Amino acid sequence: xxxxxxxxxxxxxxxxxxxxxxxxxxxxxxxxxxxxxxxxxxxxxxxxxxxxxxxxxxxxxxxxxxxxxxxxxxxxxxxxxxxxxxxxxxxxxxxxxxxxxxxxxxxxxxxxxxxxxxxxxxxxxxxxxxxxxxxxxxxxxxxxxxxxxxxxxxxxxxxxxxxxxxxxxxxxxxxxxxxxxxxxxxxxxxxxxxxxxxxxxxxxxxxxxxxxxxxxxxxxxxxxxxxxxxxxxxxxxxxxxxxxxxxxxxxxxxxxxxxxxxxxxxxxxxxxxxxxxxxxxxxxxxxxxxxxxxxxxxxxxxxxxxxxxxxxxxxxxxxxxxxxxxxxxxxxxxxxxxxxxxxxxxxxxxxxxxxxxxxxxxxxx
Ligand code: ATP
Ligand code: MG
Numbered sequence: 001x002x003x004x005x006x007x008x009x010x011x012x013x014x015x016x017x018x019x020x021x022x023x024x025x026x027x028x029x030x031x032x033x034x035x036x037x038x039x040x041x042x043x044x045x046x047x048x049x050x051x052x053x054x055x056x057x058x059x060x061x062x063x064x065x066x067x068x069x070x071x072x073x074x075x076x077x078x079x080x081x082x083x084x085x086x087x088x089x090x091x092x093x094x095x096x097x098x099x100x101x102x103x104x105x106x107x108x109x110x111x112x113x114x115x116x117x118x119x120x121x122x123x124x125x126x127x128x129x130x131x132x133x134x135x136x137x138x139x140x141x142x143x144x145x146x147x148x149x150x151x152x153x154x155x156x157x158x159x160x161x162x163x164x165x166x167x168x169x170x171x172x173x174x175x176x177x178x179x180x181x182x183x184x185x186x187x188x189x190x191x192x193x194x195x196x197x198x199x200x201x202x203x204x205x206x207x208x209x210x211x212x213x214x215x216x217x218x219x220x221x222x223x224x225x226x227x228x229x230x231x232x233x234x235x236x237x238x239x240x241x242x243x244x245x246x247x248x249x250x251x252x253x254x255x256x257x258x259x260x261x262x263x264x265x266x267x268x269x270x271x272x273x274x275x276x277x278x279x280x281x282x283x284x285x286x287x288x289x290x291x292x293x294x295x296x297x298x299x300x301x302x303x304x305x306x307x308x309x310x311x312x313x314x315x316x317x318x319x320x321x322x323x324x325x326x327x328x329x330x331x332x333x334x335x336x337x338x339x340x341x342x343x344x345x346x347x348x349x350x351x352x353x354x355x356x357x358x359x360x361x362x363x364x365x
């Protein structure tokens with residue numbers, strides 16, 4: 001069986017450090033590993049419209065931002081196919097057929113949808129499209145027969161929903177769809193990076209992000225304003241590591257070599273943490289350290305972005321040709337699906353012949 005990756009992001013803004021540590025960096029490694037027959041990276045605009053239907057301009061403006069972020073981290077359009085979801089109508093058609101395979105109670109139970117619904121206060125005005133977006137995600141994944149979906153932890157319920165749909169489809173109709181596996185970041189801390197404000201998840205919708213395209217000054221200001229330990233008032237006070245966002249980010253980004261370079265008083269993160277817990281270490285010192293690490297990590301990303309920013313038409317061309325290539329694959333799967341579901345009337349000569357026989361041959365002239 002072919003090894004195929006499908007993953008993507010909603011164009012609701014620029015991409016941030018949460019995306020970077022959980023999937024973006026990994027995608028580049030997987031792309032360059034040569035172990036996959038196909039790598040498809042999707043900008044999920046139709047999904048983003050399910051809860052931004054009244055603000056289409058935001059989605060429209062964000063497509064290029066996400067595409068530039070992709071290219072800036074090193075996704076290479078000569079290896080990976082970059083596509084825009086809405087440009088592949090086959091995905092919408094598949095979604096409609098899969099809707100019959102899922103009941104509404106199951107959709108209301110989805111923990112990610114539940115969590116995302118809460119701050120939006122939809123209540124009785126919950127858009128049906130939003131409730132059903134896990135089904136459309138199943139269509140995206142299965143249309144390309146993806147085997148592997150690199151994602152953050154919040155997406156696990158979506159992959160589970162996809163697997164259920166695949167099993168149901170294959171058992172009712174025909175065994176043609178592929179059950180995908182989620183690929184989570186190896187480091188636990190990268191599976192759900194908190195926001196700079198200390199909230200559970202860095203998220204474009206929550207305004208608590210460090211963006212890949214932020215300027216050095218923006219990064220520094222955000223790091224210096226990050227949530228740490230509210231009980232650590234005097235430098236001499238013992239500090240807490242758990243829930244301390246700066247330490248969480250250090251867990252995600254820091255390597256021992258960074259100490260020799262930027263903070264030679266310590267050999268490793270364990271030593272720095274121990275000092276904080278003992279008391280006597282001020283927030284500014286380890287915030288500055290984190291800032292150095294992030295500046296080093298994001299500088300090449302920003303530089304690559306600047307190159308692509310100078311040729312925006314080429315970026316749109318990459319998306320157009322990627323969408324066309326992806327559409328051809330999705331169309332093949334849709335044909336198979338319609339065949340399995342017996343909605344292939346005009347291609348089924350046996351059907352036409354049997355009806356011809358029933359009516360033409362047996363109806364007296
Ligand atoms: P939105 O607020 O519009 O939902 P988002 O910031 O949650 O945006 P998505 O486009 O929904 O971003 O997510 C794209 C991918 O990035 C998914 O695989 C998701 O799991 C991952 N991801 C998003 N935010 C984080 C985070 N803070 N930590 C780890 N992974 C994340
Ligand atoms: Mg999200």
